[in-house]
Amino acid sequence: MTDNKNSSRRIVLQSGLGLLAAAGAATGLRAQEKLAQNLVQYQPGPKDGLVCSKCVNWAPPNACTIVVGVINPNGWCIAYAPKEG
Ligand code: SF4
Numbered sequence: 001m002t003d004n005k006n007s008s009r010r011i012v013l014q015s016g017l018g019l020l021a022a023a024g025a026a027t028g029l030r031a032q033e034k035l036a037q038n039l040v041q042y043q044p045g046p047k048d049g050l051v052c053s054k055c056v057n058w059a060p061p062n063a064c065t066i067v068v069g070v071i072n073p074n075g076w077c078i079a080y081a082p083k084e085g
Helices: 002-025 028-033
Strands: none
């Protein structure tokens, strides 16, 4: 019986930790996980006609959801992924 109670507590505790982790991921904590510009070979100009403002990670007016710092709308990096449509 005691084992069952401990087991239940453990499950509840683990669930709580999972919720905390999910909450952290959905808040500003995530901003600290952005990539450095040099890691993604960011450049302030276009690459073969591809530009940040056409990327799914673009965050107007001058940011990116996955790369730190000020991002030029006409820039580019190796994480470029085209917006659909
Ligand atoms: S190309 Fe996309 S992922 Fe790379 S810096 Fe520009 S908006 Fe961010």
